[in-house]
Amino acid sequence: MKTSITLLALTACLLFAGCETRSISDSGYHHDRGYRGELNELSVLGVSTSGNEITEQEIADALKNGSPEVGLKHGDTIVLIQSGALFPDDGMLDGLKTAYEVIPLSGVPDNGNGPTWMRSDSKQEVPPLDKSLRLVAARGGASYMIVYWGQLEISQEAYATKAVSWIPIVGGVLLDEQQEMRIQLKIAIIDVLTGDWNLLTPVSYEDKTNTASYTRHSQHDDQVSLLKTQAYEEAVKDITQRYN
Structure with missing residues (x-):
């Protein structure tokens, strides 16, 4: 009877599909309780979000000047910040250390604005995020400075076997769910003196795996680790090739 149920379940169609997006700074199977959100991208790049008036002349001048090329060179000292994380991931940190002197700083925001180390107990107005970082x-x-953001797009498809995944098979239990994951990075290279910046978007990477309930947590973590390794290697390659 159990064998019949198993074969029937294995040949059934998918029951449902789900998807979600997570930050690379909150990528665990269970969300990190210490995660507080992301740095405001526009604020990091020096774009005012306070409602101050921007004139047409400022826009025309910026367009006339064109997009400047940041002059990062091999051996320069840089500040590295991963948005949403207390410390940059090892893959990015160690990779960039091969070409630059790296100072890691926290990218954990406070009230959706700047990193926690920018804040004080006083109620004084917080200075613009870009100038504080610089x-x-x-x-x-x-x-x-190199500030980067990243997201994981995760799609899960649960098979009909999910209802009977406790049934043992040779070597373990039924695979009852397929998880597809994609990682995307966005990297800002910022000139500390001028505030000029370039934005890089390295190629994204994808991975697909079948999971079972007893090993789903560890398989998820392995998949995240694999994609981060691939994405960080590509990011470091893009940066060093462009600026050296």
Whole structure:
């Protein structure tokens, strides 16, 4: 009877599909309780979000000047920040250390604005995020900052076998779910002195795996680790080839 149920379940169609998006700074199977969200991208790049008036002349001048090329060079000292994380991931940090002197800083925001280390107990107005980051980088002797964001797009498809996944088979249990995952990065290279910036979007990577209930947590973590490794290697390659 159990064999019949198993064969029937294996040949059934997919029952349902689900998808979600997570930050690379909150990529675990269970969400990290310490995760507080992302740095505001526009604020990091020096775009005012306070409602101050921007004139047509400012837009025309910016367009006339064109997009400047940041002059990052091999051996320069940089500040590295991963949005949403207390510390940059090892893959990005170790990779960039092969070409630059790297100062890692926290990218954990406070109230959706700047990193927690920018805040004080006073109620004074917080300075613009981009200038605060540039100032702390300058005080550390860094000429450039690299700030990066990343997201994981995750899709799960549960098979009909999910209802009977407890039935043992040779070597373990039934695979009852397929998880497809894609990682995408966005990287800002910022000149500390001028505030000029370039934006890189390395190629995205995908992976698909079949999972069972007893091993789903570890398989998820392995999949995240694989994609991060691939994405960070490509990101470091893009940066060093473009600026060296």
